[in-house]
Amino acid sequence: MKKIVINGGRSLTGEVTISGAKNSAVALIPAAILANSPVILEGVPDIQDVHSLIEILEIMGAKITFSNNVLEIDPTEIVSVPMPNGKINSLRASYYFMGTLLGKFGEAVVGLPGGCYLGPRPIDLHVKGFEALGVQVTNEHGAMYLRTESDQMQGNRIFMDVVSVGATINIMLAAVKAKGQTIIENAAREPEIIDVATLLNNMGAKVRGAGTDIIRIDGVEELHGCRHFMIPDRIEAGTYLALAAAAGNGIKVKNVIFEHLESFIAKLQEIGVKMKISEDEIEVYPSTDLKAVNVMTYPYPGFATDLQQPLTPLLLMTSGTAEIIDTIYAKRVNHVPELARMGADISVEGNMIIVNGPSKLHGAEVVASDLRAGACLVIAGLLAEGTTTIYNVEYILRGYDHIIEKLTALGASIEMIEEVEAE
Numbered sequence: 539m540k541k542i543v544i545n546g547g548r549s550l551t552g553e554v555t556i557s558g559a560k561n562s563a564v565a566l567i568p569a570a571i572l573a574n575s576p577v578i579l580e581g582v583p584d585i586q587d588v589h590s591l592i593e594i595l596e597i598m599g600a601k602i603t604f605s606n607n608v609l610e611i612d613p614t615e616i617v618s619v620p621m622p623n624g625k626i627n628s629l630r631a632s633y634y635f636m637g638t639l640l641g642k643f644g645e646a647v648v649g650l651p652g653g654c655y656l657g658p659r660p661i662d663l664h665v666k667g668f669e670a671l672g673v674q675v676t677n678e679h680g681a682m683y684l685r686t687e688s689d690q691m692q693g694n695r696i697f698m699d700v701v702s703v704g705a706t707i708n709i710m711l712a713a714v715k716a717k718g719q720t721i722i723e724n725a726a727r728e729p730e731i732i733d734v735a736t737l738l739n740n741m742g743a744k745v746r747g748a749g750t751d752i753i754r755i756d757g758v759e760e761l762h763g764c765r766h767f768m769i770p771d772r773i774e775a776g777t778y779l780a781l782a783a784a785a786g787n788g789i790k791v792k793n794v795i796f797e798h799l800e801s802f803i804a805k806l807q808e809i810g811v812k813m814k815i816s817e818d819e820i821e822v823y824p825s826t827d828l829k830a831v832n833v834m835t836y837p838y839p840g841f842a843t844d845l846q847q848p849l850t851p852l853l854l855m856t857s858g859t860a861e862i863i864d865t866i867y868a869k870r871v872n873h874v875p876e877l878a879r880m881g882a883d884i885s886v887e888g889n890m891i892i893v894n895g896p897s898k899l900h901g902a903e904v905v906a907s908d909l910r911a912g913a914c915l916v917i918a919g920l921l922a923e924g925t926t927t928i929y930n931v932e933y934i935l936r937g938y939d940h941i942i943e944k945l946t947a948l949g950a951s952i953e954m955i956e957e958v959e960a961e
């Protein structure tokens with residue numbers, strides 16, 4: 539196990555460059571196996587989830603190289619390998635192998651997804667979509683068995699009862715080679731969905747409307763290789779913007795697509811954070827007189843659920859009471875008791891997180907419960923007086939590319955230490 543040790547209270551300044559979007563990469567990499575020739579993905583983040591997916595693809599027979607954020611995937615030797623358990627369970631996004639293996643082979647055996655604990659994370663909408671395409675789906679001993687009933691999936695009209703990023707992408711991955719047209723209604727609109735649709739269309743698919751709530755897919759016979767430059771990570775960018783506002787003394791965040799962060803930046807401006815927004819970078823100035831604001835998360839383009847935790851340390855620096863409601867994951871509150879251990883005046887009341895600022899934070903030993911809770915604790919540790927030790931940091935390494943190096947370059951005193959397992 540690894541832990542992160544931070545000596546907080548230092549003034550942070552300088553530049554940080556945002557890496558490729560984790561929540562794109564975890565879909566683009568499985569999607570590449572749909573091609574009948576090599577796919578080159580550029581701007582790929584060097585994070586644990588990417589390495590886990592590379593391992594899975596290699597088990598299936600893909601030839602892979604990954605250096606300087608360029609991932610080359612040669613899927614020509616891939617065979618349909620049942621993956622009921624093992625590495626497949628190490629990340630939630632493993633469910634994308636259901637859609638891609640159905641698209642490629644018309645069948646799949648995939649262990650139920652793992653990943654962060656954010657409360658119940660069903661995949662009923664994924665299953666509903668596959669069944670609408672003529673796929674028989676059974677859950678046997680924690681693994682999903684998917685078989686196309688005829689010799690090919692049939693396009694269909696699918697209404698998503700809940701706006702779901704994963705289900706929207708997964709159905710897209712299965713439908714690109716189905717016979718006829720598939721229409722996904724009430725589709726999620728996240729930028730990562732547009733990124734996946736762009737890759738698929740570069741591979742020869744016919745996907746229209748990605749980024750809106752109606753996506754039309756006309757099935758094609760074959761998909762070929764291509765080169766694709768993926769979008770930067772709006773959640774990593776939001777995390778560093780929140781850090782810059784809370785603990786920064788002038789920090790420039792580079793490689794940002796402003797449009798992907800409009801609701802988050804509007805919230806920072808509401809708090810009173812001073813920023814200079816350029817085409818692909820945002821400079822955050824030292825801010826004073828910050829005021830507490832309320833936050834309610836929504837599907838894109840609303841305020842992202844993934845950013846309510848990283849924003850919390852900044853809210854602790856503001857004057858007043860902030861109320862946070864996560865309408866997507868009501869149980870995404872495991873960072874609250876850890877922040878309280880650091881002296882934060884924060885509590886959960888019903889479906890609301892109540893934050894009273896300003897709170898003076900002191901170092902403590904804390905535990906990361908999920909990826910974004912971990913990022914929240916890192917920011918709190920950088921703010922706190924004294925030493926903070928964060929355990930379970932494997933969560934953080936799943937989604938934040940070179941976080942130790944990026945924070946050290948900003949002047950942070952932070953190191954990652956391999957915990958020697960007790961005998």
Ligand code: EPZ
Nearest residue numbers: 561631658659660661662663664700702703704844866909
């Ligand atoms: C994606 O998860 C992201 N993960 C999550 O980011 C993000 O928090 C989430 O979207 C919401 O934006 C990846 O992209 C790998 P959903 P996903 O399906 O696709 C319910 C991070 O920190 N639902 O959009 O799993 C679900 O319970 C991670 O990077 C069903 O009811 O989320 C939730 O309440 C954490 N049935 C809501 O929909 C289903 O079949 C949205 O979930 C699927 C989802």
